[in-house]
Amino acid sequence: MATAPLRDSHFDPQDGWSLPAWTYSDPDFHAAEMEKIFRPSWQVVCHDSDIPNVGDWHSIDYCGESVILVRGTDRNVRAFTNVCRHRGSRLVDGAVGCAKKLVCPYHAWTYELDGRLTGVPDSASYPTLDKGKAGLVPVGLEQWRGFWFVRLEDDGGPSVASMMAPYEAQVAPYRFEELGALGRVTLRPREVNWKNVGDNYSDGLHIPVAHPGLTRLFGKSYGVEAEDNVDRMWGDLIDRPSVNWSERMYQRLLPPVPHLPQANQRHWLYFKLWPNVAFDIYPDQVDFMQWLPTGPTTCLIREISYVLPDERREMKAARYLNWRINRQVNAEDTELITRVQQGMQSKSFTMGPLSDKEVCLKHFCSRMREIIPEARREHAPGAGWSKA
Secondary structure, eight states: OOOOOOOSTTOOTTTTBOOOGGGGTOHHHHHHHIIIIITTSOEEEEEGGGOOSTTEEEEEEETTEEEEEEEOTTSOEEEEESBOTTTOOBSOOSSEEEOSSEEOTTTOOEEOTTSOEEEOTTGGGOTTOOGGGOSOOBOEEEEETTEEEEESOOOSOOOHHHHHGGGHHHHGGGOGGGOEEEEEEEEEEESSOHHHHHHHHTOOTTHHHHOHHHHHHHTTOOEEEEOSSEEEEEEEOOSSOOSSHHHHHHHHHOOOOTTSOGGGTTEEEEEEETTTEEEEEOSSOEEEEEEEEEETTEEEEEEEEEEOOOOOHHHHHHHHHHHHHHHHHHHHHHHHHHHHHHHTTSTTOSOOBOOTTOHHHHHHHHHHHHHSGGGGOSSOOOTTTTTO
């Protein structure tokens, strides 16, 4: 790997280079990421409108944990690990549900919606049990503009609100707090390392090469920028009718949105929050998407669309066309990231040079090297290094 000469005491010779390929498949690096990247990170679970009633719950699985987010009888929302304090059984199955109490299906230990343990069959036979100390284990919780986030560990990192603070003025017109789900959460497994999904999401250079549809819609208006905790991407729909039916009809039928400023009427806006949560913001809808690691070379993409009430036929058509357009983009991206994951297995590839225009990827690589210093190695350390 060639490096530039040292220019000053703060210059990093790896600045301008990608992460080494081995970090996209190494089991030890995956273990380090789970501990240092994902356990302290905020993960979106659902919107407040998804849990309107007492007892409504949503769950999310990642990092070998299952987390349940539930609305209590006092209307407050809390988050717990989905684990009974008796023998470790999972309490609830599935992604969504509603319950008056959380009852373990193994031995019927019963928890209130606020996490208190209130029911243990034959409780007198447990000499070491202290019900007051055996409630469900709470998990970090934050609501940002109607969306609920959880994190497994608090490492002192920023809140979601502080991460998005520089963009509040841009997000505010979209009325996130009033959104409601359009459909349900979709889970899409991918045979790639999670970083390949994120690298692709924040990459603007591949748009004119691999996404002809987006190029027809945006022309040369697509832009990217990177801040400390957030990547931002954007594009403005051009007036020239596309040759593609779905794109042309979307351009034609997308109606004016009264609550949006004029500059946002034909504006597509994307935010990626560190390390793996994204919001795709359109005039017609708002999607969240996250890519959760499930192994060194696998991940799960979790996504759903949210909308404001709008019964106009043009708006319903625009939302359908948006789905068609992005289904094609997703198919193109899946092929791209699969090719990269496969190519990274070659011994001929270690690190690649990054363009100055790849600002998001450069920032991501720098932060990964800071958090996990082994990422500075061109080749993988010996097996077991993460435990050592």
